[in-house]
Amino acid sequence: MEQPMTPEASLRLIDEMLQQAKRSFSRMSFYFLLWGALLLVATLTEYAMNRAGLPNGWLGWPILGTLGGIISAVHGSREGRKAGASTFTDRVFMWVWMAFTFTLVIIIISCVQVGQRPGPWVSILTAMPTLISGGILRFRPLILGGVLFWVFGLLALFQWPEHGALLFALALLLGYIVPGFLLKRQEDGLRTA
Template structure:
C-alpha cells in the first residue's frame, strides 16, 4: 500500500525544500562579493584614469570582468558537482543571473550602437535580478539593493561625463557589496 503524507508532513516537506533552496542561495554571497568588487574596482579605475591621467584607453579596466567570469564559471561548476539537492528555486535563481550576464555580453558587443553608455543600462538591468533574489531569499538588503540600482540607473542616465563611473561604483557598493556581506554573515548564523 502507498504511503500517504498527512497535511502536516506535506507542510514539513515543503518548508524543508524552501529552507534548502534558501540555504543554497545564501551560499551565493560569493558571487555578489566577487562581482561587486570587480565592478567597483573597474569603475573606480576608469574614473581615476579619466580624471587624473592621460591614458588613451582607461576602459581596459573592464577586462577584469573576464577574469571574474572565468572564476564564476569554475566556482559554479565545482559547487554544482558538490550539490546534494537542486531545487526549482535554485534553477530560477541560476537562470535569472545567467540572463543578466547574457544581456551584459550583448550590450558589450553592440555598445557602440548606444554610444557606449553601458553603465546606465547595466545598472538599471541589475535591479531586476537583485530585487528578485532578495524576494526569493526573503532578504531585504537585496530588495533594497535592487531599488538602489534603479535609482542610480536614472542618475547615471542623466550623467554624461566621467562621474557615471563613480556613480556606478557607489551603486554596486550599495547594491551588491553591502547586501553580499550581510548575506555572507547571515549564512554563518543560519
C-alpha cells in the same frame, strides 16, 4: 532507524529533515561579493584613467568581466558537485543570472558600437536580477540594492552624466557589496544553526 514511530516522532522527523535540507541552499553571497568587487575595480580604474587622461580605461571591463565569468563558472560547478542536491530556487537563480549575463554582454557591445557609455544601462539592467534575487531570498538589503541600481542608473543617465562612474561605484557598494556581506553573515548563521 527501525523503531515503531509515534505521530509525534513522525512530525519531528519530517521537521528535522526539512531543516537539514534548508542548510543545503546555495551560497549566493559569494557571487555578489565577487562581482561587486570586480566591477567596482573596473569602474574606478576607468574613472581614474579617464581623469588622468590615459587611454584605454575601458579595458578593465572585459578583463575583469572575463575573470569574473571564469571564477563564477568554476566555483558554481565545484559547489554543485559538493552539494549533491539541487532545488527549484537554484534553477531559477541559474536561469535569471545567465539571461542577465548574456543581456549585459549584448548591451556593453552595443553601447561601445554606438559610442555610448554602458555604465548607466548596466546599472539599470543590474537592478532586475538583484531585485529578483532579493525577492526570492526574502532579503531586504538586496531588494533595496536593486532599487538603488535603478536610481543611480537613471541619475547617471540624465542628471550627472559626468559622474556616472562614481554613481555606479556607489550603487555597486550599496547594492552588491554591503548586501553581499550581510547575506554571507546570514548564510553562515544558517549553516551552523
